[in-house]
Amino acid sequence: MRRLVAYPLVALGLVTASLAVASPASAHGYVSSPPSRQALCASGRVADCGPIQFEPQSVEGPKGQRNCHGGLAQFAVLNDNSRNWPATSVGSSVTFSWVLTARHSTSSWEYYLGGRRIAFFEDGGRQPNATVSHQVSLAGFSGRQTLLAIWNIGDTPMAFYNCIDLQIGGGGPAPSPTAAPSPTARPTASPTARPTVRPSSPAASPTTRPTGTVPGGAQWAPGTTYRTGDEVTYQGVRYRCRQSHTSIVTWEPSYYTLALWLPI
Amino acid sequence: MREIRIALAAAALALLAGCGTAAPEPAAYQPPAAPRADATFNTTDVMFLQMMVTHHTQGLEMVKLARTRQTSEEVAMLAGAIEVTQTTELEVMQGWLNTWGEPTTAGHDPNAHASHGGLPITGADEMAALRKASAAQFQTTFLNLLIGHQHNAVEMARMETDGGVNPQVKDLANRITLSRNEQIKQMLGLVAA
Numbered sequence: 114m115r116r117l118v119a120y121p122l123v124a125l126g127l128v129t130a131s132l133a134v135a136s137p138a139s140a141h142g143y144v145s146s147p148p149s150r151q152a153l154c155a156s157g158r159v160a161d162c163g164p165i166q167f168e169p170q171s172v173e174g175p176k177g178q179r180n181c182h183g184g185l186a187q188f189a190v191l192n193d194n195s196r197n198w199p200a201t202s203v204g205s206s207v208t209f210s211w212v213l214t215a216r217h218s219t220s221s222w223e224y225y226l227g228g229r230r231i232a233f234f235e236d237g238g239r240q241p242n243a244t245v246s247h248q249v250s251l252a253g254f255s256g257r258q259t260l261l262a263i264w265n266i267g268d269t270p271m272a273f274y275n276c277i278d279l280q281i282g283g284g285g286p287a288p289s290p291t292a293a294p295s296p297t298a299r300p301t302a303s304p305t306a307r308p309t310v311r312p313s314s315p316a317a318s319p320t321t322r323p324t325g326t327v328p329g330g331a332q333w334a335p336g337t338t339y340r341t342g343d344e345v346t347y348q349g350v351r352y353r354c355r356q357s358h359t360s361i362v363t364w365e366p367s368y369y370t371l372a373l374w375l376p377i
Numbered sequence: 378m379r380e381i382r383i384a385l386a387a388a389a390l391a392l393l394a395g396c397g398t399a400a401p402e403p404a405a406y407q408p409p410a411a412p413r414a415d416a417t418f419n420t421t422d423v424m425f426l427q428m429m430v431t432h433h434t435q436g437l438e439m440v441k442l443a444r445t446r447q448t449s450e451e452v453a454m455l456a457g458a459i460e461v462t463q464t465t466e467l468e469v470m471q472g473w474l475n476t477w478g479e480p481t482t483a484g485h486d487p488n489a490h491a492s493h494g495g496l497p498i499t500g501a502d503e504m505a506a507l508r509k510a511s512a513a514q515f516q517t518t519f520l521n522l523l524i525g526h527q528h529n530a531v532e533m534a535r536m537e538t539d540g541g542v543n544p545q546v547k548d549l550a551n552r553i554t555l556s557r558n559e560q561i562k563q564m565l566g567l568v569a570a
Contacts, residue, residue, distance in 0.1 A: 145521055148569040156565035167558065170528055201569070210568070212521050214528045216502075243506040244521045335559070338454075358458035359451065361559035363552055368409040369469075372461035376408075 147201035149275035181276035218267035421540035427483035435500030
């Protein structure tokens with residue numbers, strides 16, 4: 114008997130959200146570390162961000178702006194300081210790393226803090242490398258700050274915008290995100306029962322998932338670290354884990370995951 | 378009614394066998410068959426599969442390289458799971474193209490995306506960046522590259538979702554969209570840690 118694995122409702126939700134935002138051609142880069150607001154949305158650490166969670170690389174707007182959302186109404190959530198964005202604790206020198214999905218010829222990279230430009234990297238129209246990172250000094254700044262990082266494209270009037278919330282120097286742990294991650298509270302993640310509106314629950318955050326041995330007979334669940342030898346039940350069949358991994362939807366037992374799960 | 382009869386029969390068998398554990402010997406396990414694709418397809422289905430074959434091959438090179446370098450256990454587990462699941466997806470896609478009598482790779486014009494305002498990051502670029510990354514930089518470089526790589530997979534899957542006709546290929550595109558977005562979530566958590 115062949116078990117069909119299909120995710121039509123979920124995918125429909127995803128694609129509809131994506132199409133409403135931008136064509137893939139306009140999607141090209143963002144700061145992943147320390148995490149920009151769009152990265153926090155895409156990773157699920159901050160919930161209810163709207164379409165940006167599927168397109169963190171799409172915050173593209175005309176050059177010269179000083180905001181978090183590039184002037185795009187559909188990403189206005191990025192500009193909303195009342196969202197209590199979690200801040201990353203950093204020292205006085207920070208390396209900012211970018212994810213690029215296309216290598217636009219680049220005019221420059223700019224970093225703003227406290228209303229002034231604190232770093233500038235001139236690329237002179239060159240193509241960037243496959244990954245880009247910049248070391249920036251935050252000397253003279255302390256406490257909670259929102260930094261603006263901008264990627265100015267060389268051959269278009271456009272730029273990509275990122276706001277990055279930082280807790281500079283000493284300081285206690287960053288304020289918690291709007292919703293506390295809870296690895297067990299993800300009832301909608303089952304592929305068979307998922308609604309068309311994709312939940313933006315922060316539950317799957319890898320930093321908060323449970324680890325260690327899974328009790329025998331547990332139902333397979335996403336966001337769980339399974340070790341080789343762990344056993345689960347999925348759709349009434351028992352499986353043994355063949356290779357340690359942290360589960361995601363689509364890695365449930367199926368033809369595609371025979372290397373991860375062996376029926377017993 | 379039928380279940381009861383089966384259960385009774387199983388119990389009787391167990392008794393006959395003089396076996397204290399009630400469970401009967403399970404039938405030999407039949408592994409699930411590889412998914413097959415219908416014979417109806419269009420050029421988008423073919424192009425999507427050919428592009429994904431190339432893209433998967435590049436992704437596999439990256440995760441295999443990660444095996445030879447120092448990473449956290451979580452990154453190693455993620456790379457390992459991506460390797461085995463994408464290997465199976467790759468075999469399925471190649472199988473469908475073969476069944477249809479289509480080549481499994483397409484001649485790819487590296488400048489095809491130039492009109493979109495940017496060149497794509499090729500597998501060669503990715504591998505070069507990974508190979509030259511120092512031990513201290515490797516994990517961050519790997520994650521940022523693979524996040525971008527999987528964003529590209531989602532973008533390609535959208536092409537199939539919009540323009541493909543074959544139901545199994547469209548289902549695979551949905552699977553890829555969902556799977557890559559979940560992988561990106563994990564990796565963004567790891568790269569920000």
